[in-house]
Each structure stands twice: as structure tokens, then as C-alpha cells.
Amino acid sequence: MSMIPLNRLEPMQLLDQTSVSNKAKNNQYDFRNIFSEAVSNVVESENNLAKEQYLFASGQNEDTHSLGIAATKAQISVDLLVTLRNKALDSYNELMRISL
Numbered sequence: 001m002s003m004i005p006l007n008r009l010e011p012m013q014l015l016d017q018t019s020v021s022n023k024a025k026n027n028q029y030d031f032r033n034i035f036s037e038a039v040s041n042v043v044e045s046e047n048n049l050a051k052e053q054y055l056f057a058s059g060q061n062e063d064t065h066s067l068g069i070a071a072t073k074a075q076i077s078v079d080l081l082v083t084l085r086n087k088a089l090d091s092y093n094e095l096m097r098i099s100l
Contacts, residue, residue, distance in 0.1 A: 031088065038081045045074040
């Protein structure tokens with residue numbers, strides 16, 4: 001059984017300066033990318049919901065299904081973000097409980 005070594009953690013200031021080739025080479029998601037994608041999904045779904053609500057309220061779109069679908073997508077994306085946040089906090093708290 002082979003052991004995969006852990007990567008060294010870098011300070012937060014250096015995370016923005018990592019090279020694109022290094023990210024492409026690793027081809028992995030880090031926590032920051034996962035959370036930024038989740039936040040952008042929430043923003044995008046909320047904007048889509050606002051657009052659908054406007055179109056329905058102004059009478060430009062009589063399809064109520066698209067409004068319900070947009071509302072459900074927005075709710076699911078918010079729920080996913082909250083779940084990710086809770087899991088990250090649980091993991092952090094568990095790491096803090098580890099005594100060396």
C-alpha cells in the first residue's frame with residue numbers, strides 16, 4: 001500500500017499567487033475554490049430567480065413552471081452553501097479538539 005504525502009499548507013497571502021500551471025498540474029479543488037463556486041452558484045441562481053419573478057410579474061412570461069423551477073434551484077443552492085459551511089466548521093472544530 002502506497003502512502004500519498006500531504007501537501008504543505010501555505011499562508012493565505014500566498015494562495016492568490018500560486019501559478020496556474022501548478023493548479024492545472026494538481027487538477028484538484030481546494031476549499032477556497034469549492035466555496036467560491038458555491039457562492040457564485042447562489043448569486044447566479046438568485047439573479048435568475050429575480051429575472052423570472054420580474055418577467056412573471058410584468059406579464060412577459062406566463063409560464064409559472066419556470067418561476068417555480070428557478071425558486072427551487074435558488075433554494076437548493078443556498079442549502080448546499082449552508083451545508084458546506086456547516087461541514088467546514090464541524091471539520092475545523094474536530095481538528096481543534098485533537099490534542100497533540
